[in-house]
Amino acid sequence: MNDRLRIGDAEREAAARELGEHFAMGRITADEYTERLEQIWSARTAADLAPAFRDLPRPRVAQQPRVASTSPAARRERGWRPELPHIPFPFKLLVAIVVIWWGFHHPLFLLIAAVVYVVFVRRFTHRRRWHGRSGPWSHSWR
Known part of the structure; x- marks a missing residue:
């Protein structure tokens, strides 16, 4: 310095x-x-x-x-993910029924819906939060 x-x-x-x-x-x-x-x-x-x-x-x-940065890159580096709103089960069930029903009439739609689900929905709604603790062996995922 x-x-x-x-x-x-x-x-x-x-x-x-x-x-x-x-x-x-x-x-x-x-x-x-x-x-x-x-x-x-x-x-x-x-x-x-x-x-x-x-x-x-x-x-x-x-x-x-250390000044805690609130930029998206800094939050990602710390393992932070935004808390997403809870989607009620009946709404999920209704969407699944509509997608399956429409999939029987348009098979390509079913394939596109499956890809969208796997790539986007599962990735962004996975509830894994980093509980930061210092040290090389103190990683804790919940």
Whole structure:
């Protein structure tokens, strides 16, 4: 990360949380904590944050917060599918009867209806939702 780039409130909040962890572990006193916290909140660049942690261990790399994107591609990447409205069974039964009846009179229609059902209806109404949990072995499909 370029130390001369300006930082935002998210980076300051992350640094304040990290400093709070050091304070909770007893690495700094209450006076040092308030002094360093003032440095963090007045920091404008990443280089301004460094003095607050000059003598403290930094075991983890400060991460920028993930902003949840609502674009369709981002939702698909996370495994999200839109919740489709429930279609009542009597309506499904009526549609199936009409398709079968019309299929006896026009066999090509029955073939087209079967293809449409398999390709579109089954694909978009399959109720599989991803319950995101971190870790390589924690995938859960319902």
